[in-house]
Amino acid sequence: MSTTTVSNKISYxxxxxxxxLVAVKAHLIAAFLVxxxxxxxxxxxxxxxxxxxxxGADVFYQFMTVHGxxxxxxxxxxxxxVLWYFLxxxxxxxxxxxxxxxxxxxxxxxxxxxxxxxxKYGGAWTFLYPLPGISMGAWSTGAAAAFLLxxxxxxxxxxxxxxxxxxxxxxxxxxxxxxxxxxxLFGKEPLNxxxxxxxxxxxxVLIVDFIGIAAGAVVLVMMxxxxxxxxxxxxxxxxxxxxxxxxxxxxNVAIYSAVVAIYELLPRYTGRPYKTSKVxxxxxxxxVFMVMSVYPHHLYMDFPMPKWAxxxxxxxxxxxxxPVMVVTGYGALxxxxxxxxxxxxxxxxxxxxxxxxxAGGIPAVVDSMVSFNRVLHNTMWVPGHFxxxxxxxxxPMIFGFTFYLLNxxxxxxxxxxxxxxxxxxxxxxxxxxxxxxxxxxxxxSGIPRRWAVHLEEWVPYAQWSTLGAVLVIxxxxxxxxxxxxxxxxxxxxxxxxxx
Ligand code: HEM
Ligand SMILES: [Cu+2]
Numbered sequence: 001m002s003t004t005t006v007s008n009k010i011s012y013x014x015x016x017x018x019x020x021l022v023a024v025k026a027h028l029i030a031a032f033l034v035x036x037x038x039x040x041x042x043x044x045x046x047x048x049x050x051x052x053x054x055x056g057a058d059v060f061y062q063f064m065t066v067h068g069x070x071x072x073x074x075x076x077x078x079x080x081x082v083l084w085y086f087l088x089x090x091x092x093x094x095x096x097x098x099x100x101x102x103x104x105x106x107x108x109x110x111x112x113x114x115x116x117x118x119x120k121y122g123g124a125w126t127f128l129y130p131l132p133g134i135s136m137g138a139w140s141t142g143a144a145a146a147f148l149l150x151x152x153x154x155x156x157x158x159x160x161x162x163x164x165x166x167x168x169x170x171x172x173x174x175x176x177x178x179x180x181x182x183x184x185l186f187g188k189e190p191l192n193x194x195x196x197x198x199x200x201x202x203x204x205v206l207i208v209d210f211i212g213i214a215a216g217a218v219v220l221v222m223m224x225x226x227x228x229x230x231x232x233x234x235x236x237x238x239x240x241x242x243x244x245x246x247x248x249x250x251x252n253v254a255i256y257s258a259v260v261a262i263y264e265l266l267p268r269y270t271g272r273p274y275k276t277s278k279v280x281x282x283x284x285x286x287x288v289f290m291v292m293s294v295y296p297h298h299l300y301m302d303f304p305m306p307k308w309a310x311x312x313x314x315x316x317x318x319x320x321x322x323p324v325m326v327v328t329g330y331g332a333l334x335x336x337x338x339x340x341x342x343x344x345x346x347x348x349x350x351x352x353x354x355x356x357x358x359a360g361g362i363p364a365v366v367d368s369m370v371s372f373n374r375v376l377h378n379t380m381w382v383p384g385h386f387x388x389x390x391x392x393x394x395x396p397m398i399f400g401f402t403f404y405l406l407n408x409x410x411x412x413x414x415x416x417x418x419x420x421x422x423x424x425x426x427x428x429x430x431x432x433x434x435x436x437x438x439x440x441x442x443x444x445s446g447i448p449r450r451w452a453v454h455l456e457e458w459v460p461y462a463q464w465s466t467l468g469a470v471l472v473i474x475x476x477x478x479x480x481x482x483x484x485x486x487x488x489x490x491x492x493x494x495x496x497x498x499x
Pocket of ligand 2: 295
């Protein structure tokens with residue numbers, strides 16, 4: 001039997017566990033392939049800015065659209081896969097619905113690829129109103145509509161998956177408040193340090209992502225109606241608020257779902273349990289509201305926005321991300337400190353993710369201050385900070401989880417990790433630092449983002465960044481080789497005794 005003796009774990013049959021494992025592996029393999037492809041598109045963008053890739057502006061914006069939408073989408077679904085794998089150990093999740101979401105996702109992806117490469121849609125993943133409808137002939141209304149429809153379909157899949165999260169969490173914990181640990185936080189129930197961190201995180205993800213994606217669905221429908229009935233004119237400021245609320249939430253949630261890999265895996269590598277606490281519950285409870293209320297930091301330049309929203313967003317942005325980041329980072333360091341941890345590839349990637357998440361947060365907070373935002377808004381500083389915590393934070397969480405499945409709970413811990421993994425790791429880290437450093441340096445010198453053609457004096461930045469991008473791709477390519485050759489047959493590490 002595959003069930004453990006811990007009382008709050010769900011018992012599944014051997015076949016159910018195998019089925020779940022196959023589904024998770026399918027998500028991860030797809031993720032590696034899409035990450036690789038999207039990175040090639042990204043490197044082409046940077047090379048074009050460095051005068052090293054002869055693509056026209058139209059192709060630049062098609063690549064930029066596909067890269068932005070593709071990366072966000074695959075990071076979101078891969079983060080969900082990490083969360084789903086662990087969450088199903090505590091609440092009875094449906095593997096069928098997990099597959100359904102995957103199928104819906106792939107359908108949406110095909111539609112989006114069609115809209116961009118056949119229909120030539122290049123209005124960016126942020127589809128800001130009224131751009132999709134006024135391409136001046138660069139793409140058709142149908143192409144724009146297909147892009148919006150693809151996103152809407154993908155969102156629907158996520159909503160279905162999240163509904164299953166909700167059903168399962170309620171069936172095990174009775175209320176979302178209990179799942180979040182609130183009765184313990186407020187002293188209504190005795191503190192239980194073994195209340196799973198993953199259940200707390202999963203509940204936060206469910207609440208925030210559901211609201212964010214629902215807002216996204218509303219605005220996508222409004223824009224679709226507008227495309228075919230131009231007399232229906234939504235309020236542009238409302239639309240922008242909804243879009244950025246949706247975009248901000250979905251990418252933040254990718255972090256907050258993948259982060260459970262740290263809570264679940266570092267304890268296995270260090271032989272120490274991860275204990276939840278009042279501080280932990282408080283941090284996650286706060287983040288439920290903070291993630292949703294700081295999105296106006298994307299709208300500082302929109303003068304008609306009410307002043308209170310701007311001031312509130314600025315103040316909250318200082319601290320947004322901090323609570324969970326501090327709790328997670330501190331908790332991880334305490335786990336690792338003098339634990340005799342052996343640095344296998346998974347453990348290295350998870351520690352890297354904490355660094356990338358925290359260090360990437362600093363330029364983000366800088367940009368969320370109004371006085372800096374005046375200067376940095378729409379410069380390369382912005383892709384600089386988000387590539388920092390996505391490339392060096394979220395991806396290493398997903399990769400770290402993958403290498404856990406791939407090498408097993410003990411796995412490469414006994415021996416040195418294979419050369420492909422060691423080389424891959426250093427190529428990835430070194431390349432990513434050079435690449436995001438190039439963005440941040442560009443931003444600090446005022447180079448604008450989203451420009452297909454760069455002035456002569458900006459070109460060296462783009463060329464150094466392209467070198468960084470190539471190193472990142474080499475690293476991910478080496479990782480992907482391991483994933484394709486070893487992961488499909490790897491047994492579930494949860495079945496082997498840890499440590
Ligand atoms: C080798 C890795 C990568 C390279 C070379 C790369 C390159 C680029 C470039 C050149 C841009 C356009 C910058 C501009 O002029 O505004 C961009 C934008 C973007 N990238 Fe990446 N990127 C990489 C990884 C990632 C990852 C891992 C993610 C997310 C998980 C991501 C998400 C995005 C997003 C959301 C945009 C914004 C698109 C827009 O402005 O509409 N990228 N990337
Ligand atoms: Cu944001």
